[in-house]
Amino acid sequence: MLTLHDVLQAKKRMEKTIHKTPLDYSYTFSKLSGNDVYMKLENLQKTGSFxxxxxxxxxxxxxxxxxxxxxxxxxxxxxxxxxxxxxxxxxxxxxxxxxxxxxxxxxxxxxxxxxxxxxxxxxxxxxxxxxxxxxxxxxxxxVHPFDDEAVIAGQGTIALEILEQLPDVEAVLCPVGGGGLLAGVAFTLKEHNPSIKVYGVESSACPGMTAALRHNKPIVIQASDTIADGIAVKKPGELTYQYIQKYVDDVICVDEAEISRTMLYLLERNKLLVEGSAACSLAAVLYDKLPFKGKKVVSILSGGNVDVTLISRIIERGLFESGRFVTFTTVISDKPGQLNKLLRIIAELEANVLSIHHQRVGAKVLPGQAEIYFSLETKNQEHIAKIHQVLTNEGYVIEILG
The missing domain is CATH 3.40.50.1100 (Rossmann fold)
Structure with missing residues (x-):
């Protein structure tokens, strides 16, 4: 079985090669969550991941x-x-x-x-x-990605750095898929100080570790697609499960909307690009998944290797989930001034038109009509609801597409 000496030896081996990543305090996320929130920036690690x-x-x-x-x-x-x-x-x-x-x-x-x-x-x-x-x-x-003692010990070096950077840490949140990172971090922290709370966080679309703990053994689960593809593991490791069962306080699930919103928060507020799997640990803090307030909490942001082609889709999804982007259609009379009238109402409601398209042929379009497709930049879900209500009161039939 693993010992603290193994983790210390791993730290010694990698001292001149692997980055000691920053531990960054966030005033914004602390205020939003009611805890003192620190982020362990493994997205800045060599190769972009822990x-x-x-x-x-x-x-x-x-x-x-x-x-x-x-x-x-x-x-x-x-x-x-x-x-x-x-x-x-x-x-x-x-x-x-x-x-x-x-x-x-x-x-x-x-x-x-x-x-x-x-x-x-x-x-x-x-x-x-x-x-x-x-x-x-x-x-x-x-070289197994997680179910190996040496791999687990290597991941445990993150915990040693956290203890150096924040000696009075009270809780640590860690993404979990196969379990190598969570096993190494939980083992190291608990062996150092059993009072530190350690939580694993996974996507509700692929809750492999939750299922393993429920069945008292790793099992193969049916999973859905998830933006947290880095932790989309259908069966956790046998070895990692043993450490997690012994040392981890609980495993928490976050949903896709919470993950994408957190990725957008990190981009906007901290200028940090992280993967969906990395955002899970912070999402659990921001969306009240923890059974406490007022604690010193560290969220491990495990990686930042987001495929460039996905970034725009991640931003769009995050904007939509937070109510800052909406697409809708409506049908208007195809006469001069009718489109201008609709645009004026939208402008008065302080929504910004990102794109507009109209067509005169369609299943819902009668002769003398035009169907309008709008993409709007909005403030929040309440703003979208207000736009919908005002346009409906003005006689427009609105269909929100996303």
Missing amino acids: KVRGSFNKIMSLSDEERKRGVIAASAGNHAQGVAYSSSMIGIPCTIVMPKRAPLSKMEATKGYGAEVILHGDIFDESLEYALDLQRKRGATF
């Missing part, structure tokens, strides 16, 4: 013979980059098996660290099966 800690510790723990044979891993993102970077630091062969649909940016980043990238399977499970088969044939060491 994953490099565990993979680096694992690879540095290998014998000379194991290093000669190289390492193999399966991943669609952060773990791939962590293993590839760590391997490049000591110049050992590295093979990463990624799903065919893995984001191009993550494939290129992994190759950029010198790894051989093999695309196999449509989903991670197929990539993992192929990687394990390849590992047996080549005799290389398989």
Whole structure:
């Protein structure tokens, strides 16, 4: 079993290679939540994620013979980059098996660290099966993304840094998927000070650890698509589950709307770009998921590798969920001045028109009419409701699309 000495050794191994990431206090989030909120910025870590800690510790723990044979891993993102970077630091062969649909940016980043990238399977499970088969044939060491003592010890170094940066920390929130990060952080904190509360946070679309704790063992769950793809693990680790069951106070779920709003909050208020999985830990604080107030709380922002093509969609979704963006249609008379009349009402309601489109042919459009599509920048959900009510009172039939 893991010991604090293992975590301390991991910290010593990575001192000259891995960043000691900042612990940032947020006045805004503290005021919103009623707690003193600090953020552990692992999104600023090398490779953009905490994953490099565990993979680096694992690879540095290998014998000379194991290093000669190289390492193999399966991943669609952060773990791939962590293993590839760590391997490049000591110049050992590295093979990463990624799903065919893995984001191009993550494939290129992994190759950029010198790894051989093999695309196999449509989903991670197929990539993992192929990687394990390849590992047996080549005799290389398989670097598991979470279910490994050395990986767990590496992730536990985050807790050591938190204890140095905020000695009187009272609660720590940590994203959880497979469980490597949560297991390492919870073990290290509780062994140091059992009174520190530790919570795992996962998406309600993929509550794998919640199901494991409920059934007293890891099980395969049915999951929905989630913006927190970094923790979308259908079955947590057997080893990580044991540590989490022993050391973690509770596992909390947050929904997709709460995650996307938190990502937008971080972009706007703190100029921080984080993944959906990283935003989960802060979302639990901001949306009153904790059983206390007035505590010194640390949310671990686990990574910042958001695919560029997704950023605009994340912003749009966050704006919509917070009531700051709305799209609707209505039908007006196709006569001079009618569109101007509608626009004047919207202007008086202090909504900003982002886009407008009208068409004279459609299932709901009679001769002499035009259907108008509006995208508006709004203030909040109450503002949208007011716009809807005023336009309805003016005789317009409004259909809100999103």
